[in-house]
Amino acid sequence: MTVDQMSTVADRPRATASAGRTRSAGRAGATMTARRHRAFYMFVAPWIVGFLLLTIVPMAYALWLSFTTFDGISPNWHYVGLGNYRELMNDSVTWDSLGRAGLFAVVSVPLSIVAGLGLAVLVNRPIRARGLFRTLLYLPAVVPPVGAGIAFKNLFDQNAGATNGVLTFFGFDAIGWLADPYARYVLIMTVLWGAGNIMIISLAGLQDVPRELHEAARIDGASAWRTFRSITVPLLSPVLLFQTVTGVIASVQTIMPMLLAPLATTGGLTTVPQSNYTYMIHVFSQYFALGRYGYASALLWVLFVLILIATGLIFRFTSGVVFYNVDPEAKK
């Protein structure tokens, strides 16, 4: 018997015990993993149940409705297959409203991001009463949209609004801000007014930009603008992408035109001026004014698909300019 064999033999009982421990440890590990999985699913179960009941079921119901002429109350509604979708394709009002929503997104999203980022840069500087400025600038974002709508209606009223008061004081003629064609500008102003929301997110992003990079750039003689353009913006690019995607989704779904109309209720949607008659107002109008649940559901499903496509395109076209500062180890 060789020494090796001896040791092997001598070690055998210990090895067997060790193998037993490994197996039991393995079983314990598997049990632990199963327990962890079970805990995970138990924790997420409320959300999943909520998601199924409050999101998937209503969406599926709306999809079903979109194939019908259901109006909520009439006895003779029926299945029309793709009839609503065909009608939608030939409905100029639908396409006009979609165009207005798209234009609103194209104008308001970049403007609000630039405004929010600008404010974030300003209040990120070491100035006196910085906290107060941050609070004041964020304040409009906290105001409920209905309140904002009422404030803007009174501010921009043609005959008694402060805006026209200032204009006429300086010798200009008053403008009918809340009617065509100016109503669209007031709508964009409401978005800019709420830019504090974007400011807060951008501010958080700015504070994540490593200070040493800025210092290195300064030592290398880079100007403030160059530093901002080449260091700050690339490092903020994931934040900006997030704001773009959520901004586009929110802006095509905005119901602010309704809140700016004389009656800030569902009745108000019938008085929305044409320049603010965006896609979502059209949807509301079809649902609640015209009682066309089927057609309005088709409109919503088309919007859902268009948003998916728009989001995909944004990701596709920004893939080369968005930089994720992620620790490679953290990916595992």
Place this chain on the structure above:
Amino acid sequence: MRPHAGAPMSRRRFLSLSAAGAVGGAAALSGCAMQVSSGVGGGSGETITMMVKADDITPDLVQQALKDTGIAIKRVDFDITKLIAMLTSGNPPDLVRGVGAVDAAYFAAREVMEDLDPYFAKSAVLKRDDLDPVNDLWRFDGRTQGKGPRYGMAKDFSQDSMYWYNTSAFDRHGVAYPAELEPTTYEEWLETAQRLVQRSKGQTSLFGGTYNGLLKATLMSTLTASAGGSLFSDDFSRIDFTTPEARKALGWYIEYCKLKVGASPIMPDPNGWDGPTYQAGRLAMCNSGYWMGGMIATDEKLAEVSRLAPTPVFEGGPRVSACQAGTGLWMPKKAPHKDAAWRIFEWYFGEAPAKARASGGWGIPTLKSLRPLMPAKAEHQKRVLKVQENELKHFSVVAFSPYTTGDSFEALFNQVAPAAMTGEISVDTLAGRLNSVLNEQLKRGKEQVG
């Protein structure tokens, strides 16, 4: 001692449950045989659901109802989406708020309203010969509004094409007041509004007058009736704005909007209605009926200078003075507590709340017997009442189509008409476009009703 769950049933308990079952069964059977209450006292101890706005029944009135009738009221905020959901799920409210002028025919045609004729026939509170003609807005015979069974009742009403004017605005401009009992013409009304309006640098400090009606649907149909025609075809399945009468009505309204003498879709009032502007002394003539007197009376100075004027007429046209709303209550066909609901219906329309409304001056009572309660103490109240009483002689129901809602008419009108108000398209082009979009909606409605 109360037995615990699952314990065998005692003989006494079995007998008492059997007795209760027998009584319940008998009650259910008798309910099947006679679903109409005798009127007073029905449904005591029950709870009914009322879908109304907060102002329609205050918490104090809810308490009062319980005291007066023994019936508890659960108020649900009026919301058309919620109502449809409740109706389709088979669990509707027991009483629902509605605007008689536009809702009655629409819901009745869809057979979701309870025919209240058998209840009215037996009621000692709401007698048919005491009902004001405005309640005919809540009748529908399957084709025409104003005839056939009653499906609801108005809580109070006004002749909404009448208008209030502020004498101080007229005095300032040296413009003669409108005649007290004789109507001015719509054309003259517009001329007066132009003379009264005050503008500077695109801002209006004094509006000459507003004339938007309560709903575009009822405004356009009553204006057309005033021109001597009808907006709808005989079977209410088509609309025609190109008839001479409808064209005249439409042309007048578009002219009113173009002149910008008052609020319109192209010069909206941020308040959503004329009241605050009139109250602020910035509106010379205000197209609101008697009901606005309730608001005016809260300000003595304003009440002193305010006058109510008869509904205008078109030159050569008939004198038509309709109610454009007739807001009230109806009972869904599948209401779970019909007898209790009817008892509250009686109480609401004929007892304490109706009397309080009648004396409040916010509307004309819908029971003729309550008319003496209308406020007539102060000088200004007497003046208003004299004009109003004379105007009642010219009341008529202008029927609306059961194939569309007031909201859908409003939405489609406001979508198309502003182009004509800004002069981009002619009134004739507008008439054609309105015919196109509104007839499409009516066609859909007719298909759905069957």
